Amino acid sequence: MPTIEVTLSDFESLLKEKLDQGKLEDFLEKVKGEVKDFMPETDSTKIELNDTNRPDLWSPEGIARQVRPAEKPWLETYPFFEQKLKPAAQVHISNAVSAVRPYLAACISRNMSVTEPILEQLIQVQEKLADSFGRNRQMVSIGLYRLKKINFPVYYDLVDPERTAFVPLGFETSMTLREIIEKHPKGIAYANTLAGADQFPILKDAGEVEAGDAELFVEVTGTDLRMVTLAINIFAANLADRGADIEAVELHYAQETDFGTVFQTPYDLSEPVTLTLSELNRVLGETVTVDEAVNSLKSYGLDIDTEGEKMTVRAAPYRDDLMHPIDVVEDFAISRGYDSFDPVLPSTFTVGALSEIEQFSDALRHVMTSLGFEEVVSNILGSSEDFIEKMALNPEDKTRPETRIVEIENPMTERFSLLRSWILPSLLRVEGTSSKAFYPHRIFEAGEVARLAPETPDQTETTIQLGALIAHPAANFSELHALLDALFSRLKGAYQLDPATHPSFIPGRFGHIVVDGREVGLIGEIQPAVLDFWQIGMPTAAFELMVEKL
Amino acid sequence: MSEEIELSHLVEALHPLEKQLLKFLADAPVMDDPNIVAHSGLKTTQVSTAVEWLLAKKVIAVSAEEETAMVRLTEIGKKYSSTKNPVLRMAEEILERGEVAIRELQQRNDMEAEEKSRAIGALKSSGAVSVIPGGRFKISDESKLSPFRDLQNVIDLLNEKEGLAPLSDFSNSDQAIIETYHRKRSPSKGIFRVDLEVKRSYEKTALFRPVYEKVASEKVVTTLSELTPEILKDGSWKGKAFRKYNIQLPPPRMGGGALHPYKAFLDQVKTKFISMGFSEMRGPLVESEFWDMDALFMPQFHPAREIHDVYFVKNKPHDNSIPKAMIDRVAAAHENGGESGSRGWRYPFDSDRTRRLILRSQGTSVSARVLGEGPANPGKYFSIARCFRYDQVDATHAPDFFQVEGIVLGEDIHFRTLLGLLTLFAKEVAKADKIKFLPAYFPFTEPSVEMHVRHPQLGWMELGGAGLFRPEVTGPLGVDVPVIAWGLGLDRMAMIALGISDIRDLFSADLGLIREKQCIRRAER
Known part of the structure; x- marks a missing residue:
């Protein structure tokens, strides 16, 4: 979600009214924005905009445009969206760029002196649109140029990066394009849009804008024609809001586009949406009249044609x-304001219930506490050190469920790179951290674990498991077995223990818990090497049950 | 409590050992450990117990402490006190029979092989015996046996003192013998052991006299210390009193069974939703991009879907369980709106990527599954789902966390019933007295709303987000009634309820901390 920085005075001049924090916050509610940092002493305020689908709101111009009640239709305020006059400036887009960065849109701004604060705002809009909307320039990037340095027509074409050289901004010597994208800060930022291309698209004849300029050439290039066009529309509207006269630029595409081969930008790409009054009222649970609907929508900056109950709505071209x-x-x-709607409760009746497995798991949790166990809750993410090495498991041995571990492709850190496949490592982690808590320790956790299940369509499985552990100077198999036995007697279930081996447990003191011939869990004394890994200084025994199988 | 009552309580709680010790101390000329052990008639362990108890009750006090070297007989020493030491035993046999074959001595079965060879060696080197032809010993100089007789005297002397005496009780020559034969850090060797022991001397406190007099004037009644099944059976408890306990002594500590405080909080939330007519839904931890995002109309180019936002499963396994027809309908909604009346996101949908597995990033994926499986209409659902986000772990971000969210569907669902339900949640779950709705943005709902509430303790806080699912979400999943989607952020409330400020402590591995938080709360009335 983009965060922008605005000055209150700039905001006030755009809104044509005085602002304080409360008033600002009220305005921002209407654009799904919130104040993150209000610093009137430095005349600076940080605002977060939550609507990722409304890039036109990511600037003080855009916010002011939206919260100011619209007095006339947008086409009167922004006449340049009408394709009427034949523009003087032309850009030719070659066939060759279509393989790399096919689309370009542009406009000209006149009669607005670029002051230092305005330049800062222009650059902020340029960056927010390119980064958040244009996915770090990949889909959209924007350039601002001094108009007087440009000779039209301009050609947008591919060049050989090794052979094309010029003196980039802020550097003294001439560099090739290749050198620029490797060394120049702007070039590096731009480089990810060119991955793999061996020829680069550039606009010939350019020069960056400085404070004091009054005439600008703005171009947007990118991979999606609608996004590129929307970006130039937003930029043009923003400049117009600051008093600039916007002139369109005529584009000549060598290739057919959705808008034809010759068209001008800014370009009205809005499409009408048709809504009936009954649909509006059904969704809102209201009884609004056509007039009310039309008035509210118009003041929100939308154009509406009505035909009885049918409303045909057009948004301004800076919205898509x-x-x-x-x-x-x-x-x-x-x-109309969310607070103008009266909340009501649904009238229908429904019966609430827990899922069967959650009910059962909760019942087990209560049995465990009645047996004197204290519950713990652990994170599910962990490291291979915790889940494999400290458990003395052989990760290649896929016969054990607990080695079928789901691993993360893109972990942020090794500490959280795997999902737990059983509960026991979580319990040992608690034991290893709790030597200062008085003994005896009897702890349990009933929780979710995940495992790879390549034989199923889902490829993984999520199950609920109940792990329990005892640790104190005399903890042993027999004591834990008695507790397991008590648990099963509450379940009214017969079970047996089948002797087996497991690398985390002492040989000869480990077994599978078997019910009706099915393995449902395991029990044993943790082997000293594992206790050492976890820095546990007490004899420890543990069992774990697969709750779904009980 | 009056002093008199306090005194009788104290006396009534006296253990028989304490009373016995009291009576001894009343007339004892010297009140120190060795004397008490020697003359009180109590065993050493009983003495130390009774002394500690009387000290705790402040009937006596420590007047002085001095370190004393104490000699005691080892297991070997105790054996030699009854059988005499091996050298002496052999020498006496030789004296009795005149001469004895060394082989015979070696075959004695009343001592260990090592003892025999050492004793024979000692006899030889003492000069008391001489070897005569035929490998036989005879006593040639009986006076040379005196060191062994002296040793035996020391052993016997110590034995008379119950195997324990201060080193200073012995003459210098005896002390030299003890020095020769005392154990030097080896557990099996040696006849004596010398330890430094703290000898405490005691004095009577002001309390002693009254307590003693009360004890001395007591009628002699046998008190029972324990009630046993046998005593119950034979009725021998009748007419007897039970020794009183000091019930104010601290008991042994135990944890006792307890639910985890955070889980208990979530249990309350579950109960709350069930009471409001909601059914629980469940979903897998590892989820396909389809259910987690595509079915929720989040375009595949959405910024929240990149590798720095979502965890992908290693080796890119693909979920094969999603019905193809459903993928096709969702794909159409993304590409051109399909039959939803939308123009769609206008991009080519990747039907292979949609099946790729990720770690569930939002609980709404569980709702999407339920919608796709054919929910009840009308229906109300909730889930408490563990979710994973690519976030730096810190005081406000746990590695994984619970999201409380759900759906409500029915013919009478609209924007105002959405606000009505949220108002209900605010009152029931957060006990809020004020509530405010703000416009919000979620890719899968329209209209969308953010709920801010005034919590009695926390003040204004964001409680959650909600909205009506977009037709592009419900249509492709086969749902043709309006659906509310809602989610609540309850972790801050949980943290306040538990009195913690770091979200990671909700999942603490420190049993000490968990125990601190296991208190029971009763709702304010």
Whole structure:
């Protein structure tokens, strides 16, 4: 979610009213934004914008545009969206760029002096759109240039990065394009958009904007025509809000696009959405009239044509988020204010219940506490050190369920790179941390574990297991066996112990717990080497049961 | 409590050993450990127990402590006190029979082989015997046997003192003998052991006299120390009193069974939702991108789906259990809206990637599954699902965490019933007295709402997010009634309830900390 930094004074001049923190917060509610840092003493405020589908709101211009009640239709405020005049400036987009970065959109801004604060804002919009909306420039990147340095028509074409050289901004000497993307900070940031390409798309004839310039050329390049166009539309609207006169640029594509081969940008890509009044009322549980709906939506900046109950709604071209009539319903609700809706409870009756397995697991938890065990809750993520090495397990031995471990492809740290496949390591972790807590220790956890299950369509399984552990100077198999026996007597179930071996347990003091011929768990004394790994200084015995199998 | 009552309580709780010790001390000229052991008629262990008890009750006090070297007989020493030491035993046989074959001495069965060879060696080197032809010993100089006789005297002397006496009780020459034969850190060798022991001397406190007088004036009644099945059976308890306990002594500690405080908190949440008519749903920890995100209309290019946001399963296993028709419908919703009335996200949906496995990143995936499986209509569902996010672990981020969330579906579901349910949650779950709804953004709901509530202790806080599922979510999953999706953030409430400030402590591995938090709360009335 993008966070932007604005100055309150800039915001006030865009909104044409005085602001304080409370008023600012009220405004931000309407754009799903919140103040993260309010610092009036430095005239700076950080705002987080939560709607990832409304990049037009990621600037003070955009927020002001939205929260100011619209007085006239957007086309009157932003006439440049109409494809009327034949633009003087032209850009030719070659066939060759289609393999690398096929789309370009552009506009010209005149008669707005770029002051230092305005330049900062322009750069912020440029970066937010390129980073958050354009996925770190991969899908969209934006360039700002001094108009007077450009001779139209401009050609957008591929060049050989080794052979094309110029003096980049902030450097003294001429570098090849290849050198620039390897050494120049802007070039490095741009490099990920070019991965694998052996020729680079560039705009010939350029120069970066400085404070004091009054005439700008803005271009957006990218991999998606709608996104590129939306970005230039937002930029143009922002500049217009600051008093600039926007001129369109005519684009000549060598290849066919969704908008044709010759068209101009900014470009109205909005598509009408049709909503009936009854649909609006059904979704909201209201009885709104057409007039109320139209007034609210218009003041929210939307264009509406009505035909009886049918409303055809168009958003301004700097928005591209009306995907479904339901989106208009929310705009209406926000425009009217969420607090204007009376909450009511659903009238239908439903019966509540726990899942069968959770009920059973809860019952087991209560039996365990009645047997004197204290419950623990552990994280499920852990390390191979905890789940394999400290358990003395052989990770290659896939016959044991606990070695079928789900591993993470992209762990942030080794400490949390695996899912636990049984509960015992979690309990030993508690034991290893709790030598200062008075003994005896009798602890248990009933919780989820995950394991690979390549033989099933799901490929993995999530099960509930009950692990229990005792540790004190005289803890042994016999004491734990008595407790297990007490647990089974509560379950009214017969079970038997089949002697077996397990690397985490002392040979000759370990067995599988078997019910009706099915293995449902294991029990034994933890072997001293494992206790050493966990730095446990007390004899320890443990059992673990697969709850689904009981 | 009056002094008199206090005194009788104290006397009534006296153990018979304490009374015996009291009576001895009343007239004892010297009140120190050795004297008490020697003359009180109590065994050593009984003395130390009774002394400690009387000290604790402040009837006596320690007047002085001095370190004393104490000599005691080892197991070997005790054996020699009854059978005499091996050298002497052999010498006496030789004296009695005039001469004895060495082979015969070696075959004696009243001592260990090592004892025999050492005794024979000692006899030879003492000069008391001479070897005569035929390998036989005879006593040639009986006076040379005196060191062994002296040794035996020391052993016997110590034995008379019950095998324990201060080193200073012995003459210098005896002390030299003890020095020669005392054990030097080897457990099996040696006849004597010398330990430094603290000898304490005691004095009577002001309490002694009154306590003693009360004890002395007591009628002699046999008290029972324990009630046993035998005593119950034969009725011998009748007419007898039981010794009183000091019930104020600290008991041995035990943990006792207890639910984990955080789980108990979540249990309360579960109960709350069941009481509001919600059914529990469950889903797997390892989830496909389909259920976790695609079915929720999050486009595959969504920023929250990258490797720095979601954990992917190693070796990229793919879930083969998702019905193909459902994948196709979801794909259509993403690409062009399908039949949902939406224009879609307009990008080519990757039907292979959708089956890729990740760690569940949001509890809403459980809701998506339930919608796809055909939920009850009307229906209310909740789940408490463990979720995983690619976050730096710190005081506000646990490696994995629980999300409380769910769905409500039915013909009468709309924006106002959504607000109504959230108001109910705010009151029932958070005990909020004020509530505020704000516009919010979630990719899968429209309209979306964020709920802020005023909690009695916490003040204003964000309690959760909710909305009506978009038609692009419900349609492809085969649900044709409106559905509310809601999620609550309860961890902050849990942390306040448990009095912790670091979210990782909800999953603490420190049993000491867990025990601190195992208290029972009763709802305020």
